Amino acid sequence: MNENSCSFHEKELRDGQVESVCAVCPPPYDKENSVLQAFRGIPISELKNHGILRALTAEANGWEPGAVSVEVLRAQEEWEAVDNIRTETGQASSDQPGQLISFNEALQHFQTVDLSSFKKRIQPTIRRTGLAALRHCLFGPPKLHQGLREERDLVLTIAQCGLDNQDPMHGRVLQTIYKKLTGSKFDCALYGDHWEDLGFQGANPATDLRGAGFLALLHLLYLVMDSKTLLMAQEIFRLSRHHIQQFPFCLMSVNITRIAIQALREECLSRECNRQQKVIPVVNSFYAATFLRLAHVWRTQQKTIADSGFVLKDLEVLAKKSPRRLLKTLEIYLAGVSKGQASLLGTQKCCGPQASHSKDLTFTGVCDLPPHSSKGTRLI
Numbered sequence: 001m002n003e004n005s006c007s008f009h010e011k012e013l014r015d016g017q018v019e020s021v022c023a024v025c026p027p028p029y030d031k032e033n034s035v036l037q038a039f040r041g042i043p044i045s046e047l048k049n050h051g052i053l054r055a056l057t058a059e060a061n062g063w064e065p066g067a068v069s070v071e072v073l074r075a076q077e078e079w080e081a082v083d084n085i086r087t088e089t090g091q092a093s094s095d096q097p098g099q100l101i102s103f104n105e106a107l108q109h110f111q112t113v114d115l116s117s118f119k120k121r122i123q124p125t126i127r128r129t130g131l132a133a134l135r136h137c138l139f140g141p142p143k144l145h146q147g148l149r150e151e152r153d154l155v156l157t158i159a160q161c162g163l164d165n166q167d168p169m170h171g172r173v174l175q176t177i178y179k180k181l182t183g184s185k186f187d188c189a190l191y192g193d194h195w196e197d198l199g200f201q202g203a204n205p206a207t208d209l210r211g212a213g214f215l216a217l218l219h220l221l222y223l224v225m226d227s228k229t230l231l232m233a234q235e236i237f238r239l240s241r242h243h244i245q246q247f248p249f250c251l252m253s254v255n256i257t258r259i260a261i262q263a264l265r266e267e268c269l270s271r272e273c274n275r276q277q278k279v280i281p282v283v284n285s286f287y288a289a290t291f292l293r294l295a296h297v298w299r300t301q302q303k304t305i306a307d308s309g310f311v312l313k314d315l316e317v318l319a320k321k322s323p324r325r326l327l328k329t330l331e332i333y334l335a336g337v338s339k340g341q342a343s344l345l346g347t348q349k350c351c352g353p354q355a356s357h358s359k360d361l362t363f364t365g366v367c368d369l370p371p372h373s374s375k376g377t378r379l380i
Contacts, residue, residue: 098187100179101172103222107280109169110158110214118160124153126266144270144279151279152264159215159261163206165190173217174205180224181237181249199240199249208250212257219257219287220250228334229288236295245298247305252312253291259316260287268320272327289330290319 144152164170171190178188181198188194191203200208209216223233240249260283263269273282294315297303303311319326 098175098185099172100176100225101169101221103218103225103284106169106173106218106221110154110161115154115157115161119153119157121160122153122156124149124156124265141267141270142274144267145274145277148273148277148279152273155215155264155280155283156261158218159213159257161214163209163214163217165206170214170217173221177217177220177224177250180230181234195250199247199251199253201248201251205250208254212254212261215261216254216257219260219284220253222284223253223288223291228338231337232288232292232333236291239295239299245302245304247298247308252294252308255312256287256290256294256315259290259312259319262316263320263323266320268323272323285327285330286319286323289323289326290315292330292333293318293326 163174174190175187178184178194178198193203195203195205202208205217220233223229237249239245240247240252263286264279264283269279269282269286272286273279276282294311297311297315
């Protein structure tokens with residue numbers, strides 16, 4: 001035992017007092033020793049009323065910390081910074097907590113932002129020369145009314161815009177498409193293998209929008225957010241996951257958007273746009289009708305991924321030649337669905353989660369098909 005240590009033994013007395021006896025030496029400071037002597041013989045119940053104890057309490061309340069080391073201050077600043085970042089992140093994510101976005105809301109976004117740099121790239125109509133120009137003038141469709149050309153240019157301008165994952169609206173469009181097709185209630189990452197399950201070729205949907213731009217995502221958004229076409233979208237999505245006839249749903253949709261863009265530029269939709277005095281609703285309906293036609297052909301003719309290029313090529317010819325016919329078929333289908341009648345696609349035997357698209361399958365789109373391929377050739 002060293003010279004500065006003291007040992008005490010406590011003896012409980014009959015009157016409730018506690019006696020402490022120093023066994024070795026008194027405390028080194030007289031002031032502290034006098035304080036200790038003052039507490040001897042005082043009942044515990046009376047300590048709270050003692051003036052010395054109240055004085056010690058007052059000194060404790062006025063206690064101020066000594067110098068704090070630089071390391072402690074730095075650690076405190078870093079922790080506060082982390083807490084602030086966490087708070088700001090929580091506020092940013094709670095602004096739009098899993099909110100779906102409608103087609104009109106997304107369209108209004110493009111109507112209000114500056115798209116002048118993208119608008120410079122568009123070619124509103126196909127340039128024809130010589131005999132082709134004369135034939136189109138004599139036997140082709142009518143020109144689009146002057147008052148509708150600005151709306152047409154907006155559609156073509158959106159097709160020039162790419163996907164920007166830094167734009168919150170773009171992210172909401174992707175999230176809405178994912179939730180509506182899968183039935184999920186939770187947000188998903190903007191990059192990941194889950195996009196392949198929806199029919200994109202990779203983890204980043206932006207890489208598959210070539211030739212259609214953000215218009216391809218707007219068309220998918222229209223398909224899943226319109227109550228009249230949602231059931232059709234889900235039905236085609238189930239067909240795309242068939243254990244034999246599977247195809248990449250979103251990538252096929254992008255190709256159909258390309259067909260709609262070409263039909264608009266070649267003035268194949270001008271007659272219907274002039275009749276309805278609208279462009280965007282006509283292009284949306286044309287896209288949905290063309291997708292429905294593809295699904296019907298795919299199902300009834302037992303097409304597989306190897307037939308994709310030729311199916312799309314034939315579909316493009318039919319869509320440009322008879323757009324009104326396709327639109328009428330869509331009207332009949334939607335009317336039947338509203339009455340609860342059987343689907344035009346028929347009953348499907350769809351696969352479970354284990355039958356996701358194989359990465360070994362090669363999809364051939366409209367832009368990838370060789371121009372002089374034999375019609376009977378199958379793609380591998």
